[in-house]
Amino acid sequence: MSDLSVAMPANMAELQALFRAAAGPIRLIAGGTDMLIAGRPLPVGGLLVDISRIADMAFVSADASGICVGGATTVAAIAADLEIRSRLPALAEAAAQCGSIQIRNRATIGGNIANAAPAADLLPVLVAAEARLACIGRDGATCELAICDYSPDRGYLIAEVFLPSGGFFSRSAFVKLGPRRDLSISRLNLALLGEFQDARFGDVRVVAGALGPRPRRLPLAEEALTGNRLERATLRGFLSALADEVDAAIPGRSSQAYKRRAIAGLGLDLVAQAVGLSPREQLFQDAVE
Numbered sequence: 001m002s003d004l005s006v007a008m009p010a011n012m013a014e015l016q017a018l019f020r021a022a023a024g025p026i027r028l029i030a031g032g033t034d035m036l037i038a039g040r041p042l043p044v045g046g047l048l049v050d051i052s053r054i055a056d057m058a059f060v061s062a063d064a065s066g067i068c069v070g071g072a073t074t075v076a077a078i079a080a081d082l083e084i085r086s087r088l089p090a091l092a093e094a095a096a097q098c099g100s101i102q103i104r105n106r107a108t109i110g111g112n113i114a115n116a117a118p119a120a121d122l123l124p125v126l127v128a129a130e131a132r133l134a135c136i137g138r139d140g141a142t143c144e145l146a147i148c149d150y151s152p153d154r155g156y157l158i159a160e161v162f163l164p165s166g167g168f169f170s171r172s173a174f175v176k177l178g179p180r181r182d183l184s185i186s187r188l189n190l191a192l193l194g195e196f197q198d199a200r201f202g203d204v205r206v207v208a209g210a211l212g213p214r215p216r217r218l219p220l221a222e223e224a225l226t227g228n229r230l231e232r233a234t235l236r237g238f239l240s241a242l243a244d245e246v247d248a249a250i251p252g253r254s255s256q257a258y259k260r261r262a263i264a265g266l267g268l269d270l271v272a273q274a275v276g277l278s279p280r281e282q283l284f285q286d287a288v289e
């Protein structure tokens with residue numbers, strides 16, 4: 001017989017009290033889309049805390065300082081949120097491309113971050129936007145972490161994800177490449193946040209997923225765009241920088257040759273989406289010839 005007990009707190013105060021009182025191991029479950037995959041070991045003892053019913057963990061609120069997303073907010077709610085769609089469209093796009101409708105309706109932002117899969121789709125945008133996490137430790141105490149400093153090993157509950165308005169740029173884009181069009185785990189994904197005015201790029205951040213264990217900023221690719229006009233030479237420099245980034249990230253890996261080629265098409269789609277053009281425009285075709 002299993003020694004696992006299950007708790008379903010209704011609010012944050014109940015959750016913190018549970019944390020303080022628990023003597024043994026605690027596991028969290030939100031949407032269950034990662035945890036309940038067949039073949040993965042399920043918790044057999046200790047306390048399993050279902051956080052999916054905590055109303056004050058599922059919300060999106062926005063003001064001049066930024067956007068705050070509750071840790072148990074579903075990916076579907078993020079894809080549909082009007083503030084996110086207008087101020088950080090790349091995050092809405094990444095959410096819209098996560099799994100299927102059924103997965104998006106259950107999967108949460110906290111689960112996506114905590115599961116920390118190399119191919120997680122929300123992570124590249126969250127890293128580019130320099131998201132900050134409000135966490136609760138197993139002693140019930142709160143703390144704040146930059147997303148880059150978060151590690152699932154520390155066992156923190158992610159209560160809120162804060163997107164500071166300083167990390168919003170006039171343009172943002174997210175693209176992914178998977179084995180098929182729908183319900184596809186990324187083989188490679190890219191997020192771009194940047195300024196673009198009068199056909200010239202200002203500051204640009206580019207982050208790749210599935211190019212190593214964690215999302216990776218691509219400084220060479222950023223440098224290739226920053227301060228430059230949108231023209232063939234710039235795009236060619238960008239594609240060459242992306243290939244160099246793949247070589248630096250996964251030297252000698254069996255996927256290196258494939259990702260080196262694949263990142264070119266994905267990179268052009270990324271820039272086209274960011275500047276609001278079709279990747280079929282002649283400019284983009286010329287860049288690869």
Ligand SMILES: Cc1cc2nc3c(=O)[nH]c(=O)nc-3n(C[C@H](O)[C@H](O)[C@H](O)COP(=O)(O)OP(=O)(O)OC[C@H]3O[C@@H](n4cnc5c(N)ncnc54)[C@H](O)[C@@H]3O)c2cc1C
Pocket residue numbers: 027028029030031032033034035036037051071072075097098099100103106107108109110111112113114115119120121122156157158159183184185186
């Ligand atoms: C068929 C299928 C397709 C998928 N497609 C995609 C895809 O396209 N893109 C993508 O990115 N992902 C995809 N996923 C993975 C998954 O849906 C996401 O990672 C999802 O966001 C996980 O959230 P969840 O709430 O379901 O996590 P759960 O399964 O509930 O939990 C996952 C892990 O996170 C921990 N956890 C959950 N919430 C928190 C929290 N608030 N604080 C701390 N720890 C927490 C749990 O303890 C557990 O270890 C797919 C999964 C499936 C089954």
